[in-house]
Amino acid sequence: MFNKYDSELDKNEHIYRGLRFNKDNEIFDILIQTYKQAYKEKGLIQIDEAPSSFSRDKKVAYDEFARVNDIKYNSLVFHLTKRTKGELYIKEFADKFAYQDEIVIKSHKSLYEIKSIKQNSNFTIIEIEEFEDD
Numbered sequence: 400m401f402n403k404y405d406s407e408l409d410k411n412e413h414i415y416r417g418l419r420f421n422k423d424n425e426i427f428d429i430l431i432q433t434y435k436q437a438y439k440e441k442g443l444i445q446i447d448e449a450p451s452s453f454s455r456d457k458k459v460a461y462d463e464f465a466r467v468n469d470i471k472y473n474s475l476v477f478h479l480t481k482r483t484k485g486e487l488y489i490k491e492f493a494d495k496f497a498y499q500d501e502i503v504i505k506s507h508k509s510l511y512e513i514k515s516i517k518q519n520s521n522f523t524i525i526e527i528e529e530f531e532d533d
Contacts, residue, residue, distance in 0.1 A: 406488035406502065414453040414479050414502055416446075417465030419472040427473040434513060434525055443510040443530050446477060451506035453479060459499045467522040474522035479504075480514065481528035 420427035437444045454460045461467050465474035486504040490497050511527040518524075 406486050408486070408488055408502065410482045410484070411480070412455065413457075414455055414482075414504075415457050415460030416451055416453045416477040416479070417460035417463070417467075418475045418477075419464065419466045419469075420475070422471065422473060424473070427475065430475065431518075431523055435516060438513040438516055441512075443512055444527070445507070445509070446511055446527070447506040449507050450503050453477075453502050453504055455500040455502065456498070463499075465522060467519075470521055472521065476522065476524045478524055478526045479511075479528065480526060483509070483529050483531055 434444060436442075454464075460476055465476050466472050467474045467476065482504060485508075486502050489501050489503055490499075493499065493501055510530040510532070512530050514526040514528060516523065516525050
């Protein structure tokens with residue numbers, strides 16, 4: 400389905416996925432350590448077990464989903480700089496949520512190389528690009 404209905408958007412356009420975790424959620428620390436280890440070893444990661452929703456609007460990912468300025472949360476933002484064919488641009492079907500400028504990608508079937516990890520006191524930005532294995 401992803402390849403058949405691919406959006407044909409520029410695959411080098413940067414898109415963003417924001418996640419937030421309650422401060423007491425140990426999953427955040429485990430994820431960050433896992434990503435740091437993969438970055439150190441130049442390994443590849445999988446970012447989700449299902450298709451993921453990304454936004455073309457950086458503000459939506461940072462402020463609405465990750466809430467990077469809210470100290471109640473540990474925030475994580477995936478900054479995807481390069482991807483391959485196989486994504487659905489769903490803005491025209493999103494009704495009142497169309498402002499999120501959403502793209503659903505096949506993140507459960509892709510591997511990503513971590514290009515950088517930037518940390519602040521309560522948020523982490525992980526820049527990734529999709530690994531092409533052909």
